[in-house]
Structures are given as C-alpha cells and as structure tokens.
Amino acid sequence: MTVTLADVAARARVSPATVSRVLNGNYPVAASTRERVLRAVDDLDYVLNGPASSLAAATSDLVGILVNDIADPFFGIMAGAAQTEIGGPGDGSGRAGGEKLAVVCNTGGSPERELTYLTLLQRQRAAAVVLTGGAVEDPAHQAAVSAKLTKLADAGTRVVLCGRPPLPDGEAVVAALAFDNRGGGRRLTEHLLSLGHRRIGYVAGPLERTTTRHRLEGHRDALRAAGLVGDEERLTVHGPYDRRSGYDATLELLRREPEVTAVVAANDTVALGASAAIRDRGLRIPEDISVAGFDDLPFSVDAVPALTTVRLPLFEAGARAGRLAMGKETPPPGGIATIAAELMVRGSTAPPRGQ
C-alpha cells in the first residue's frame, strides 16, 4: 500500500539508488533521468520516509527551537524569525524538497521539560537546536543542560543560544547571542533618575533566571551610581513574567512604600499589569507614578500612555540565530555576540510630582 523508493524506481525504470540521488539532489544525474524519476514520484504520489532516510543517513532535517513561553510574543517573534531562516519558503508544490523541519518546543519555563525536549531532539538526531530566552540558574540544571548540549554537539547537532548568556564552557555551542539586559536595565533606571525619581519600585521576574538577574543588576548598578542604596530589597518584588504578576506585585509595592514615584517592570507584559494596578489605585500615569517596561513588544507603543521601555531587536536576533543554526552565517568571534538594547523614552515616564 504505502509507496516506497523501490516502487518509484520500478516505475521510472531506474535503480533505487538513482531515485535517492535525484531526491537528495547532491549528486550528478542526467537531466532526462531526473525528469523521468520526478514524474514517477508525482504519479505515485510518493513521500519520502523520513525515519528510514534519517536512519540510513544518520542525520535528520529536524531543527528544534526551544522557548520558555510560546504565548509570549517575546518568544514568538524570535521563534518565528528563526523559522523563516530555517524552514525555507517551499516551492509551492507541497512536494517539499530539501527543507528542514523547523519546530518550536514550549518548555513553559520548566527545567525538566527543557531537558526532556533536548533528549527528544537528541533522539531524533536533530540537525540543530536553538535555545531562546533566559536560562534557569540552578547549578544542577545548568550542568545537566551543558552536558546534554555537549552530547548533542558531539552527535553533530548545531547548538545556538539566542537571548541567552553563553555557557560556562562554550565549547558545545556554535554561537551565543546574548542580549545586553544589564546595560539596558541600567540605562532605563538612569533615565528615571535623570528625571528626578528617587523612590523607584522594581517588579522583577522569577528568581534564578538569568534575564531577571541581569536586568535587576543593571537597575541596581544605576541606583548605586546615584548613591541610592539600602532600599533595594524592600522596593523589589519578584514574580512570573506575566500580566497578573505585574498587577499583584505592584499592589504589594504600593503597600510597602506608598511614596514610590516610579515602577520599573521586568518586561512589557508585566508593565501592563503594573499600569492596571496603578490606575485601579486611582493614580495617574505618569503624573503620579511613572512606569517603564523592557523588550518593546509591538503593543507597548499603543499603551496609554505609550510605554517607556528598552527595545530588543527580537526579530533580527531570531533570524540570525536561525542562520547560524543552518550554518548560513559565520559565528561571531569567540562564538559570542552581545546584542545592544536601546532605551525608548515615551509617555509613561515623566518627572515626579513637584519636580
């Protein structure tokens, strides 16, 4: 019932080897023969058996893209960009030539699921793996991931990090594209300080995440440089990277310190929740309290007032990661590139009252 290479070969009156060569395209075949084979393929509606092909060739055309939260456009934008570089445009025939199968795997931020997905991709002999977004900082987990990536690399899988800091021993990795979270966080808080803010609340992301830590460190670097020390812990609340957490954490912040004049959120989504909480408390943005985010997601410019934030070139970074995973671009020197973060000053930040 199911059509195999041999069936195609028989119909085209050539050997199976020739059909294989035509399909894979990387071998000289006479034009007339190729013609005949392709016609047989179409006539029989033949579809290559991926597992058999992968087994014989010891490689597959699967490329995995791991994301922490697929419902978050931060990851969606990067993953989509990577996929466009990896998947190829197709030829419209639906026949599918040498395309890679670029797939997105959602870890939900869980270290276990991250490892499970890596194992599953290893099992499939994936051609490449792209890990996006911040890493969990638990040492045991980091060691496990490093070990897994090393094994993947040894088996010929290209490993690329995108929006994630380099591994301690970067050996296993083709390239690491890291966002300048620390620098962005610092410049954002410097902006608030320059407006005159002195009591700045910080709604941080989950603990033990590199992204959380780096953004917070940048914030505190700026505070320290301004001589504002001692209140950091009290003015920081941690929570997940979602709207709800931003809402709740901001209420908690206002409870701890009713005199805050600005709230910095771990990212734009959290900033949205923070803004809602501030308004629900009857306060105005930015007249009573300034609000700032991070990432500059598409909706941030449409917030009311428009959100001051730090722009990350998510699409460009994702596309570059995709090209690196395909070996279409040479890795940066040392395999590490830092991607700049740009401060976007908009309407949600202003000088504090009476300034």
Added chain:
Amino acid sequence: MTVTLADVAARARVSPATVSRVLNGNYPVAASTRERVLRAVDDLDYVLNGPASSLAAATSDLVGILVNDIADPFFGIMAGAAQTEIGGPGDGSGRAGGEKLAVVCNTGGSPERELTYLTLLQRQRAAAVVLTGGAVEDPAHQAAVSAKLTKLADAGTRVVLCGRPPLPDGEAVVAALAFDNRGGGRRLTEHLLSLGHRRIGYVAGPLERTTTRHRLEGHRDALRAAGLVGDEERLTVHGPYDRRSGYDATLELLRREPEVTAVVAANDTVALGASAAIRDRGLRIPEDISVAGFDDLPFSVDAVPALTTVRLPLFEAGARAGRLAMGKETPPPGGIATIAAELMVRGSTAPPRGQ
C-alpha cells in the same frame, strides 16, 4: 562512539528485544530484569535512536501543531495548551520515556508553507497533526489540504482541527473544534446597535480567510436585522491581523466616513492599532468613537479604556484539541463541536455622542 540498543543489551546481559520492551514499557518484563536494563541505560548514557525506532515500528512520537502566526498570542495560547496535553510532564530525569514530541510549526499564514509542513510531517510519519486557526478559502488550496489530510489519516496520523471549520468531507478528521465566530460577531454588533450606533466601521482581517468571513458575516447579519443595509462595503476595510493594519485601516475608515461612531476590529490586536489611530486623530474612546475587538487576549482587559470584545476559550480549546490528538478524549458527535463565544462588554464601548 554512539551507543546502541545492542550495547545496552550486552551490558545488561539480556537480548536486544528485552531492552526494547523495557524502554517501550508496553510489555511484561520482570522487575529485576527491568532494573538491570535501566541501570545499563544510565551507565551507558544510552539515547534511543528515534529514526530507527520509527522505521521499525512504522510510527513516530512526533505531533505537529500548525499555527498561522506564532508571534500572535491567539495561536500561542492554543498551541501551548495543546502541548501541555500532548507532551506530558516528563519525569524530571531528562531520560524521556514514552513522551510525544509536541512541536509547533509556523506557517505565517502562507498556504504553501502549510502544505509544506504537512508534507514534512507526513514524511516523519507524525502520530498526530493539529491545525489551528482560520483556513484560507482558495478552493485549489482547500482541495490540496483535504487531500493531504486524507493521506495523513490513511497513514494513521490523527488529524484535529482547532478554531477552524470542518472540512467539506470531514472523513479524514478525528474532530473539528470550530469557534462560533459568526455568532460572536453578531452579538458584538448587536451590542453596539443597542447602544444606539448606526454608522459602524469594520476593520476586517485578510480576504479569503474563514475567520475573517465568519466574523464579518455575523456583523452584517446584525446590521441587516437592524435594517442597516447599503453601506457595508464602504464601511469595511480589509487587512492583515496585526496592529499596523488596524491603525492604517482605521485612518482609511475615518477618511471614507468621518461620522462613524464605532469601529469593530477583526481581533484585539487590530483593535489596539485602531484605538491608536483614533487617538492620534484627536478623538476620544469611547466618548467620540467606540472600539471593539475579538478574542479577549490577556492584554485586552488592560487597555485604556478596557476593550469590549468577544471571549474565545483559547486555552480550553487548545487543551481539548491536544487530548483529541492523543486519543485521550472521545470526539464530539459527528466529529464536530462548536465552541461558544462570549461577549465581554467593557469600557471601550458607550452610546454615541448626543444619545
């Protein structure tokens, strides 16, 4: 170099078949033997060869989830929910047992890429495929997709539609979960009519998409029932499902008919762009113009004013699709279920001026 089943068998002093049975778990094996095998697996750091396994068993553990736009939370939420039902929680060992590999494929709304992905998944002998979101209505493409899905189903792949209308011949499909886009669209416009609006602009999605058509039909059903006919075409502007399109289309709408008192957007993201355009023209929401969306994405409640919209249970639908794809839930009668859409009235809609 690479460890195989035979190596594990040798170390555990059993036959390869026994190792296979332990690993696949669906066959009686003595506890002590299982113990020995698992230890050998860990000792040797063995990882199953997926392609070989799939070839021999003629099935794979890959499940594909097709989405139109991975950067859009509408799809991210559904896909994430489906993945949680399919992927399994993992056991924390990173060893990966019988888990399926749930992967998301981003078509970018392109019919060609949709077909290419289906072919690629067919090639991999995917265990199941979930197609989410509206379909392109081009007859040639629909026929091609139907044919492809039939072949997939014949090869044992379970096909589930989520947020997409049933196929003409639903034979190939395990189940179709369709959103009540038409009913939701109708109730939304009825709400505006009941507030007193008579000149209602409509920012529609792209042409030839089922979602676009059904929502628009619901809108026009309501208009017709209210005796408002003749102006539909002039008060409708089509565009992609993104923020930018909402912005541009709304400006065009205001140009065509400065007296519109309400704008209905194809979805929440478009509504955000529409709101920005309205404000940039110096008009207030809802005092001068009411705005409404569709989907009730998480950010919509935080818009200022909060967005009136139609809630779709995206997470629940995605999870159900995932269970259906796994055969963990019995399909609805006839394989078709319509998922209700609930009107959410919030601050962005109000009676027109002078009403």
Added chain:
DNA sequence: CTGTTAGCGCATTCAT
C-alpha cells in the same frame, strides 16, 4: 517472561 529472526526504507559504498 525472554531470546531468535527477520525485515522496516533508505543512503551509500563500491563497481561498472
């Protein structure tokens, strides 16, 4: 409950 045997469908040597 466990071992033996025989392919799964293809890519790739080597020949020619």
Added chain:
DNA sequence: ATGAATGCGCTAACAG
C-alpha cells in the same frame, strides 16, 4: 552517470 549490495538501529512476530 548508473546499478548492485550492504547495513543503519530498532521493533515485532514467533518460538520457547
């Protein structure tokens, strides 16, 4: 430029 032969690593009968 093409054909013939071999084996990739595993699962699934079939025995026992």
